[in-house]
Amino acid sequence: LQDTDLGEVAREVLGRNKYYLIQNRVQVEVNCPHRVSTDKKWILFILNQLILNSTKYRKEEGANIWIFTSSTEGGVSLSVRDNGAGIPKGEQKRVFEKGFTGSNGRTHERSTGMGLYLVREMAESLMLTCEARSEYGKGFQVDIRFPVV
Numbered sequence: 001l002q003d004t005d006l007g008e009v010a011r012e013v014l015g016r017n018k019y020y021l022i023q024n025r026v027q028v029e030v031n032c033p034h035r036v037s038t039d040k041k042w043i044l045f046i047l048n049q050l051i052l053n054s055t056k057y058r059k060e061e062g063a064n065i066w067i068f069t070s071s072t073e074g075g076v077s078l079s080v081r082d083n084g085a086g087i088p089k090g091e092q093k094r095v096f097e098k099g100f101t102g103s104n105g106r107t108h109e110r111s112t113g114m115g116l117y118l119v120r121e122m123a124e125s126l127m128l129t130c131e132a133r134s135e136y137g138k139g140f141q142v143d144i145r146f147p148v149v
Contacts, residue, residue: 004040006078007032010067013047017055024055026063034069034076036146042122043144047080049115050142054082056111057140075148081141087134095132096120116142 010030014021021028054065066081087095094100099113123130123144134140
């Protein structure tokens with residue numbers, strides 16, 4: 001574990017994906033003033049997966065991703081929100097299941113159902129909690145919660 005600036009991590013992941021984001025006309029806004037004690041390499045992996053997912057299921061016009069942190073009771077939350085396809089209510093409880101692609105995934109050839117599964121597995125291995133919420137047709141959000149150490 002090391003002291004990690006979540007804003008710096010977000011900017012690093014965006015730098016790695018800048019051409020993909022530009023190619024897909026995705027606007028990204030970052031507001032991450034918090035620092036946490038964590039494994040930076042795995043947080044980079046988690047954030048990368050979330051950005052790739054948000055880009056894959058983006059709106060064709062006006063695609064946006066917001067990456068932000070907030071103080072929570074007992075810790076810090078890192079959130080990635082988009083205004084993309086969203087998840088139908090009946091599928092929301094399954095998004096972190098291994099191999100689950102859902103109705104949106106069946107419309108994308110490259111969907112494996114592994115991205116969000118790996119996000120949850122990595123988060124749990126770091127003793128973090130991971131939650132998702134969505135409004136179908138209006139977007140998707142994943143919150144990763146870091147406890148105060």
